Amino acid sequence: MNEAVLETIALTYRYPDGRVALTELDLCIRRGERVALLGANGSGKTTLMLNLLGLLEPGSGEIRAFGESLSRKTADLKRLRSRVGLVFQNPDSQLLSASVAEDVSFGPLNLGLAHDEVRQRVADSLAAVGMDEYAHVPAHALSFGQKKRVCIAGVLAMRPEVLLLDEPTAGLDARAVEELLAVLGDLHAQGMTVVLSTHDIDLAYAWADRAEVLKRGRLVESCEASEFATAFPRFTRHGLAHPRVAEIYNAALGAGLVPCADVEPRTHAELLGALEGEPAQAEEAS
Amino acid sequence: MILAEQHAYRNRWRSVSADAKSVFASLAFVAAFVAHPPVVALALAVVLAAVTVLGAGVPVRAYAKVASAPWSFVALSAVTLAVSVRLGSGPLPVSLAFEPAQVARAAAVVARSLAALSAMLFLALTTPMTDLIALLRRMHVPATLIEIMTLSYRSLSVLSDAIHDMTLAQSARLGYSSFANTVRSLGTAVALLAVETWRRSIVMYQASVARAGGGELLFLESPRTGAARELALAVLAGAMLIAGVVAVSGGVR
Numbered sequence: 001m002n003e004a005v006l007e008t009i010a011l012t013y014r015y016p017d018g019r020v021a022l023t024e025l026d027l028c029i030r031r032g033e034r035v036a037l038l039g040a041n042g043s044g045k046t047t048l049m050l051n052l053l054g055l056l057e058p059g060s061g062e063i064r065a066f067g068e069s070l071s072r073k074t075a076d077l078k079r080l081r082s083r084v085g086l087v088f089q090n091p092d093s094q095l096l097s098a099s100v101a102e103d104v105s106f107g108p109l110n111l112g113l114a115h116d117e118v119r120q121r122v123a124d125s126l127a128a129v130g131m132d133e134y135a136h137v138p139a140h141a142l143s144f145g146q147k148k149r150v151c152i153a154g155v156l157a158m159r160p161e162v163l164l165l166d167e168p169t170a171g172l173d174a175r176a177v178e179e180l181l182a183v184l185g186d187l188h189a190q191g192m193t194v195v196l197s198t199h200d201i202d203l204a205y206a207w208a209d210r211a212e213v214l215k216r217g218r219l220v221e222s223c224e225a226s227e228f229a230t231a232f233p234r235f236t237r238h239g240l241a242h243p244r245v246a247e248i249y250n251a252a253l254g255a256g257l258v259p260c261a262d263v264e265p266r267t268h269a270e271l272l273g274a275l276e277g278e279p280a281q282a283e284e285a286s
Numbered sequence: 287m288i289l290a291e292q293h294a295y296r297n298r299w300r301s302v303s304a305d306a307k308s309v310f311a312s313l314a315f316v317a318a319f320v321a322h323p324p325v326v327a328l329a330l331a332v333v334l335a336a337v338t339v340l341g342a343g344v345p346v347r348a349y350a351k352v353a354s355a356p357w358s359f360v361a362l363s364a365v366t367l368a369v370s371v372r373l374g375s376g377p378l379p380v381s382l383a384f385e386p387a388q389v390a391r392a393a394a395v396v397a398r399s400l401a402a403l404s405a406m407l408f409l410a411l412t413t414p415m416t417d418l419i420a421l422l423r424r425m426h427v428p429a430t431l432i433e434i435m436t437l438s439y440r441s442l443s444v445l446s447d448a449i450h451d452m453t454l455a456q457s458a459r460l461g462y463s464s465f466a467n468t469v470r471s472l473g474t475a476v477a478l479l480a481v482e483t484w485r486r487s488i489v490m491y492q493a494s495v496a497r498a499g500g501g502e503l504l505f506l507e508s509p510r511t512g513a514a515r516e517l518a519l520a521v522l523a524g525a526m527l528i529a530g531v532v533a534v535s536g537g538v539r
Contacts, residue, residue, distance in 0.1 A: 050492065053496055055492050055495060055496060078498045081495075081496055081497065081498045082498055085496075085497075086493075086496045088489065088492075088493050088496075090489070092444045092447075092486075093486055093489040093490050093493055094490075094493040095440065096436065096437065096440060096490065096493075096494060096503065097416070097436050097440055097505055098415065098416050098436075098439050098440045098443065099416035099419075099420070099505075101506065102416070102420070102436075102505040102506060103505075105504075105505055105506030106494070106497055106499060106503070106504060106505060107497035107498060107499075109504035109505065109506060110497060110498035110499045110504055111498055115506060115507070118506050119506060122506065136416075137295075138291075138295065138414065138415075138416055138443075139440065139443070140443035140444075140447075141295070154497065155497065158497065158498065
């Protein structure tokens with residue numbers, strides 16, 4: 001098992017008005033994992049991510065990053081934020097400059113890199129999200145999905161080891177979701193640890209190596225991909241839906257339309273394959 | 287997008303370096319002050335408008351639409367400059383009068399304003415704000431000013447979208463169907479916008495801190511592109527403009 005990159009131990013956070021947002025949260029994210037943080041609106045997903053980056057100060061408990069307890073020193077926080085990137089839910093709150101290229105340069109410049117290096121990183125990151133042609137288009141002329149990709153580029157330009165994405169698929173159309181998942185797939189293949197929060201149960205079912213369920217600030221479920229088929233049906237009691245692929249697969253199984261497979265299909269394509277008589281592949285979740 | 291913006295991004299001279307365009311605009315601005323008789327200044331205004339329309343390919347209608355606001359402002363000032371109010375000197379207790387000296391001064395001011403306005407419109411309609419901010423950054427304008435400009439310009443589009451959505455949602459529920467409703471809706475929208483701006487500023491700050499920021503807002507200076515030749519052309523064109531204006535001004539006088 002890979003080493004833990006981010007860890008929370010009994011993390012508790014209260015909003016300034018005293019409401020509890022996170023309670024006794026124990027979470028461990030390991031290098032190279034794809035983790036889906038599931039939960040309804042208001043379950044604490046965003047607050048957890050802001051805590052992981054030291055943007056909020058927990059009331060009690062501990063946050064560990066790369067094996068060390070999170071320090072509140074400015075230099076340490078800066079180093080943490082260069083290794084862990086966060087993509088905010090609303091791209092309009094993340095884009096600081098109307099110039100796409102300028103905005104992407106913001107993070108690497110904050111790291112004190114030389115201008116030539118920054119210029120190269122801006123070009124590379126925009127290319128990585130397929131937005132290289134838009135470097136000189138103003139941010140307000142981009143579509144929502146394009147803005148989102150620019151936000152990811154702005155974080156990638158800092159070359160983080162861990163990428164946190166807050167509700168990355170919210171507000172995206174089906175095609176933009178596909179493009180986003182392709183970008184995340186490339187990053188994961190290059191060794192990036194990717195954590196995304198979502199309430200899209202189908203996405204989590206198809207994409208993640210591990211799923212964590214947050215409910216009213218508590219971590220109520222945690223399971224590995226191999227347990228998804230048995231674990232996900234339980235999630236309905238936390239207000240989450242049943243993954244449609246699993247539902248249809250079980251119905252087909254009951255009706256004798258498909259043989260019982262060793263590995264249950266997790267994606268739409270795998271389900272179609274199973275219905276057409278091809279076995280699902282264990283590691284093909286995209 | 288704002289109309290002037292659209293053309294700034296779409297015109298034929300979009301890729302010409304901002305340095306060259308701003309140098310030309312500045313020299314044209316100087317020419318506006320050199321042009322002495324109003325008719326020369328007016329001619330200069332027409333020439334600069336023609337450069338914008340024919341050269342940069344900004345449609346005449348769009349030009350007129352963008353210019354209409356400042357034009358009407360100039361027209362209003364012209365009236366107030368040319369007309370003087372007299373109390374008790376005529377048959378009526380209050381009368382209006384045109385004094386030749388004042389009319390001449392008004393004409394001079396108006397003509398000069400129009401010429402200077404044409405110079406500025408040339409820049410505004412051919413050069414996107416992002417290019418201009420980048421230019422100021424290269425010129426080492428104080429960072430605080432640049433930061434305020436960058437964030438204001440970015441927020442302008444974000445917040446105008448927000449107010450657009452708000453007022454649209456209000457109209458959908460008859461928020462602007464009567465005078466009383468309009469006043470109430472507008473008040474609510476302004477109040478909501480204030481709260482929204484405050485909320486967004488917090489998230490925006492968090493997002494900048496998340497990218498290791500929080501202090502000075504650093505952005506990469508964009509490199510100059512093809513500046514030398516374009517700059518030389520701009521200086522030449524601007525100098526010709528000034529020389530022409532000086533020559534004609536002497537002749538007309």
